[in-house]
Amino acid sequence: xxxxxxxxxxxxxxxxxxxxxxxxxxxxxxxxxxxxxxxxxxxxxxxxxxxxxxxxxxxxxxxxxxxxxxxxxxxxxxxxxxxxxxxxxxxxxxxxxxxxxxxxxxxxxxxxxxxxxxxxxxxxxxxxxxxxxxxxxxxxxxxxxxxxxxxxxxxxxxxxxxxxxxxxxxxxxxxxxxxxxxxxxxxxxxxxxxxxxxxxxxxxxxxxxxxxxxxxxxxxxxxxxxxxxxxxx
Amino acid sequence: xxxxxxxxxxxxxxxxxxxxxxxxxxxxxxxxxxxxxxxxxxxxxxxxxxxxxxxxxxxxxxxxxxxxxxxxxxxxxxxxxxxxxxxxxxxxxxxxxxxxxxxxxxxxxxxxxxxxxxxxxxxxxxxxxxxxxxxxxxxxxxxxxxxxxxxxxxxxxxxxxxxxxxxxxxxxxxxxxxxxxxxxxxxxxxxxxxxxxxxxxxxxxxxxxxxxxxxxxxxxxxxxxxxxxxxxxxxxxxxxxxxxxxxxxxxxxxxxxxxxxxxxxxxxxxxxxxxxxxxxxxxxxxxxxxxxxxxxxxxxxxxxxxxxxxxxxxxxxxxxxxxxxxxxxxxxxxxxxxxxxxxxxxxxxxxxxxxxxxxxxxxxxxxxxxxxxxxxxxxxxxxxxxxxxxxxxxxxxxxxxxxxxxxxxxxxxxxxxxxxxxxxxxxxxxxxxxxxxxxxxxxxxxxxxxxxxxxxxxxxxxxxxxxxxxxx
Numbered sequence: 001x002x003x004x005x006x007x008x009x010x011x012x013x014x015x016x017x018x019x020x021x022x023x024x025x026x027x028x029x030x031x032x033x034x035x036x037x038x039x040x041x042x043x044x045x046x047x048x049x050x051x052x053x054x055x056x057x058x059x060x061x062x063x064x065x066x067x068x069x070x071x072x073x074x075x076x077x078x079x080x081x082x083x084x085x086x087x088x089x090x091x092x093x094x095x096x097x098x099x100x101x102x103x104x105x106x107x108x109x110x111x112x113x114x115x116x117x118x119x120x121x122x123x124x125x126x127x128x129x130x131x132x133x134x135x136x137x138x139x140x141x142x143x144x145x146x147x148x149x150x151x152x153x154x155x156x157x158x159x160x161x162x163x164x165x166x167x168x169x170x171x172x173x174x175x176x177x178x179x180x181x182x183x184x185x186x187x188x189x190x191x192x193x194x195x196x197x198x199x200x201x202x203x204x205x206x207x208x209x210x211x212x213x214x215x216x217x218x219x220x221x222x223x224x225x226x227x228x229x230x231x232x233x
Numbered sequence: 234x235x236x237x238x239x240x241x242x243x244x245x246x247x248x249x250x251x252x253x254x255x256x257x258x259x260x261x262x263x264x265x266x267x268x269x270x271x272x273x274x275x276x277x278x279x280x281x282x283x284x285x286x287x288x289x290x291x292x293x294x295x296x297x298x299x300x301x302x303x304x305x306x307x308x309x310x311x312x313x314x315x316x317x318x319x320x321x322x323x324x325x326x327x328x329x330x331x332x333x334x335x336x337x338x339x340x341x342x343x344x345x346x347x348x349x350x351x352x353x354x355x356x357x358x359x360x361x362x363x364x365x366x367x368x369x370x371x372x373x374x375x376x377x378x379x380x381x382x383x384x385x386x387x388x389x390x391x392x393x394x395x396x397x398x399x400x401x402x403x404x405x406x407x408x409x410x411x412x413x414x415x416x417x418x419x420x421x422x423x424x425x426x427x428x429x430x431x432x433x434x435x436x437x438x439x440x441x442x443x444x445x446x447x448x449x450x451x452x453x454x455x456x457x458x459x460x461x462x463x464x465x466x467x468x469x470x471x472x473x474x475x476x477x478x479x480x481x482x483x484x485x486x487x488x489x490x491x492x493x494x495x496x497x498x499x500x501x502x503x504x505x506x507x508x509x510x511x512x513x514x515x516x517x518x519x520x521x522x523x524x525x526x527x528x529x530x531x532x533x534x535x536x537x538x539x540x541x542x543x544x545x546x547x548x549x550x551x552x553x554x555x556x557x558x559x560x561x562x563x564x565x566x567x568x569x570x571x572x573x574x575x576x577x578x579x580x581x582x583x584x585x586x587x588x589x590x591x592x593x594x595x596x597x598x599x600x601x602x603x604x605x606x607x608x609x610x611x612x613x614x615x616x617x618x619x620x621x622x623x624x625x626x627x628x629x630x631x632x633x634x635x636x637x638x639x640x641x642x643x644x645x646x647x648x649x650x651x652x653x654x655x656x657x658x659x660x661x662x663x664x665x666x667x668x669x670x671x672x673x674x675x676x677x678x679x680x681x682x683x684x685x686x687x688x689x690x691x692x693x694x695x696x697x698x699x700x701x702x703x704x705x
Binding site: 048088 | 234237238241244245248249387388389391392393394395396397398399704705
């Protein structure tokens, strides 16, 4: 579903991402680990076509994201570290706006059920987003992804700063989306969550994808040890 | 999709206290300016009507008088105020609205409020036009400078673009949203204006005002659209909201404050117009070189000789016509030639200056809009000359009537001839109809074109910039 072929990016001679080859199938949750600046966000932004690749290509569902910027995005949902919403609109209105721009047609009660499914209390849904906590905004982000029925999810540290309970709920939702056939690429610093929810993990360092593992092969302690070994220069 | 974006932008703006405040201020100023304009228009129109009646009554009740004395006595002509002039005073305060029509002279217009105004007043007169041409664009800038850059800085742009929204739809949706929000304030203000105009108009005037109002409204919509387009384009293209605001405020100042000065300075330098004093002197000089009806000098002898030859007589008493009448009309004819030449040259200079304004207007649409606005308000220079020509025609008709009376009805010699009220009645009251909207549109075609081109160009520019908007 998500395929990178020789995908690379450099800025003014400085390489942010060395040629990357990666395939993520439907139903898979691939967790990208690595220090800040390792190239995780660059990879995600390349899939989003927010930046142009220096070489190689990224495809979503067979569509080259640079050639088909609009069609490829119809297949994906994106949840950044901070889901940003329009503060003068309520959570429900934000969801309504984003889903209708994505081409969806939903009744108010359907939209409300997406928010409930994402874990937002219905009383909060009709409050203006200006008063939302980060966790509440992330939930609206998930509701957008649910409503869109995205076949590919691009998540950039979506749980950083969430409390353990919220983080746990988030992981459960990811599993649910993955079970329904979505391919998920998630950049994260949370080794525990990566091991818990991910089907595969990849470790990035200085723009290289240095290793990938199936999480079923690893214990929690193993992942941390391997990660630290890789980070050690 | 576009409508959905517009609806959200509209809702957001309505919930923004800053927009409500700024919009309310603009609305109050605009409505206030229109109501003040309406009151002022009512007073001035009433004064004109009274004065027009008074001058007519005085003319008719001159009693027994020599026709040439009556010609000197003269009448006043008042430029009728098109009701829309309450929106835009245009050049009226500078060109004047009343002219004295007397023998021998095509007078300059009188009652020019600008003569009595201080330099500060010139800048600060609050009219509908000032609000529409300066403040509404400023409001548009404030509403749209961060349309793209603000969303980028906030992070919502990433969210939007990840949905697969077409950037040009986003731009047009935002433009529509701003239009709807502005409409919320401007449509009621326009309704107030229309009611004021209707209240200020007589039955016939209302019908004449409707097409003018339509044209004026359309031009302002195009002008605001151009500003919105430029604003959106800059917002998409500028590195930050801060710089977008700086660039747009710069453009606004250039457009509304600097360009008009530059245009009039350039016009004055390239196509200098004579001062009123010089113009008067030149004309006086040209007049003295010709026939003077009061001067029994060389020209009088020539005319006398011509008449003797024509009627085959050899003394004044034998002439079937009055020599003084002939002499006066002869001097009138000479004067008319001088006036035609002098005023044609002067108006030609003004027309050329106008061309320079239009040239500058290509870079600053506000200048073109100013011209279009005063055109449909009936207060531009073209309509001033249209009236001035009609008034001059009327003056010449009076002179001819008076002189013909002398020529054909006065005894050839003896005591001065006295005419009575019957003669004064022969002169029909001055009836002037301002040109219709189509005539104005034709006169204003270059400026209208510039506003239209700016509208289309800015829409393309906005779409182009939106397609290249940086998401991160």
